[in-house]
Amino acid sequence: MAVLDRVSSPRDLRRLSDDDLEQLAAEIRTALVAAVSRTGGHLGPNLGVVEVTLALHRVFDSPHDPIVFDTGHQSYVHKMVTGRRNAFSTLRQEGGLSGYPSRTESEHDWVENSHASTSLSYAEGLAKGYQLKGDADRRVVAVIGDGALTGGMAWEALNNIAGQPDLPLVIVVNDNGRSYSPTVGGLAQYLDSLRTSPLYERALGAAKVVLKRTPVVGPPAFTALHGVKQGIKDVLAPQGMFEDLGLKYVGPIDGHDREAVEHALRAARGFPGPVIVHCLTEKGRGYDRAEQDEADLMHGPGPFDPATGKPTAAAATTWTSVFSDEIVAIGTRRSDVVAITAAMLQPTGLKGFADRYPDRCYDVGIAEQHAMTSAAGLAMAGLHPVVALYATFVNRAFDQVLMDVALHRLPVTIVLDRAGVTGDDGASHNGMWDLSLLQLVPGIALAAPRDGSRLRELLVEAVDVSDGPTVVRFPKGAVTNDVPAVQRVGTTDVLVRDGDEEVLVVAVGSMAPVGLEVAQRLADHGIGVTVVDPRWVVPVDASIVDLARRHRFVLTIEDNGRVGGVGTRIAQAMRDAGVRTPLHDAGIPQEFLDHAKRSAILTQIGLTGQNLARLAVEEIARLAADSPSNVPASHAEPSRSDD
Ligand SMILES: Cc1ncc(C[n+]2csc(CCOP(=O)(O)OP(=O)(O)O)c2C)c(N)n1
Secondary structure, eight states: OOGGGGOSSHHHHTTOOHHHHHHHHHHHHHHHHHHHHHHOOOOHHHHHTHHHHHHHHHHSOTTTSOEEESSSTTOHHHHIIIIIGGGGGGTTSTTSOOSSOOTTTOTTOOOOOOSSSOHHHHHHHHHHHHHHHTOTTOOEEEEEETTGGGSHHHHHHHHHHHTOTTOOEEEEEEEOSBSSSBOOSHHHHHHHHHHHOHHHHHHHHHHHHHHHHSOOOHHHHHHHHHHHHHHHHHHHOTTOHHHHTTOEEEEEEETTOHHHHHHHHHHHHHSSSEEEEEEEOOTTTTOHHHHTOTTOTTSSOOSBOTTTOOBSSOOOOBHHHHHHHHHHHHHHHOTTEEEEESSOTTTTTOHHHHHHOGGGEEEOOSOHHHHHHHHHHHHHTTOEEEEEEEGGGGGGGHHIIIIIIITTTOOOEEEEESOBOOOTTOGGGOBOSHHHHHTTSTTOEEEOOSSHHHHHHHHHHHHHOOSSOEEEEOOSSBOOOOOOOSEEETTEEEEEEESSSOEEEEEOGGGHHHHHHHHHHHHHTTOOEEEEEOSEEESOOHHHHHHHHHSSEEEEEEEEESTTSHHHHHHHHHHHTTOOOOEEEEEEOSSOOOSOOHHHHHHHTTOSHHHHHHHHHHHHHHHHHHSGGGSOGGGSSOOOTTO
16 A cells, blocks of 8 residues: 555654655655646646655644745645645646645645745744744744745845744745746855855765754754754854844755754754754756756646656747747847846746846846836836736735836836736736736836737837836737737727627737627627727727727726726726716626636636627617617617527
């Protein structure tokens, strides 16, 4: 019987022998590769934390002792040993296991995350809360990667933790030297100095022997352990950054030596204050395709063949790759264009630009806020920065866009990939807030390209703007076929003009194909329809208001939250101009959407041609009923034949 089959809760782990535990680690790795190769998901990060996770669950009493995984993408092993092993065939599938910790799944999952660098703040609050309530026997653990440790929130939390020397809190730094790409910055260099020194390698062997002999009960054990490690650390890293901050430090420890990790954790558990346990791990450990993965494609691959590591789906031209090519072309023409990524060079498509113009491309770590204000500084210096983020992560930098970029009318272009429903990664990865948030910013211009040609065109237009921020947002995945315009009015493309001016469909960006389907269905019902793509959705183009005035009903369709979205903004512009045409603003309901395929979610929330055409037909029928003389008789009854 596989050892994994004998583990249904962390308690079972504590009964296993060393041999069983070694066997278990191997079985978990096999199960991880098998599951992720079928469903896609986070592989490299999870292969790297197998021993650390086993050690954590043997030393701490989850869920009584909360274990908070930063970002949460490395929580699969934790899920496997907390009773969810048999559900892995449903990973990231509708109704199945989430790719991140999920409170509805298990009492062992304390937070719902995916946005990085929050674990230390959660942990600090939990520990402080238990302290206040007198729950002295509870220990709180945060597990944070060297990548997540580059985020500003982590530093804010460290500052607060360091100011509470009697706060019992264990911070496990899972240091694999990488975010997606190698982690950047001074902290990374500091951690690297601990990791790579040959002195450390030699000292580690000796230290392990001492560690394993150290009795591990309470503060004295910590002191003994710490003394040993202090000696090592001082040789290697005289600056002692963590200790200078006032935090106890244990490490570095070989994160694949489960026994050594356990010893360190037990010592840390017994210490009555905050302790950093620094574990060195290897991303992708145990699966050669992930270990030799310089481009870090195994960080979060789609379905792949485990034998070759190659994706099983045919490669398609993605929105990201169109952006990637165009930004290189722009960079070639414009030496003032510089690019910034927050630790996502490859995923945001900036790798090509970085290869071509290494001096003009900056990876700032998981630091969206800093990225934005640094862009403001670059713009003040006379450059035109392009900050490439996933749409969901721009939420982090709202104040910086508002006060640091826009207030100074600085020319910064923000490129948002993964805008709209992304689906598989669940609630926090959907890019459904950017248009609502960013349209609050005075002087900003927001573009939503409908296809690859428009993405290229709008990107060029965006970097040509010299007074204030511009945004270009587009969805995840394969780029759709180009949708030609029949006419351009103002900045707006007219895609369809069919029959009388009855329904005006304003299709935002990637919703153009849905708009076209609505038009086709309305035409089938003999209803006149105009479909437009505003291209620049903010500010609202005057021609949209003019068109709205001439039509009987306006339907806006956007892949963004309905509250404060483009539809609301157009309705407001219409009201301001005295245009009373009824408007329906179709978009994403203001809810946290469970993970599922994008197409399934769009259907579920009614963002389909069929549903929206029915809505428009019904509206035209209602208007006809209100004033029959204005509408051809053939429109009076809505048809439901295509329900
Ligand atoms: C605020 C934010 N920005 C960007 C990301 C995208 N992201 C997910 S994992 C990751 C790298 C995390 O590195 P690290 O913490 O070292 O964990 P590892 O994957 O190396 O185990 C990044 C940048 C994110 N999750 N949150």
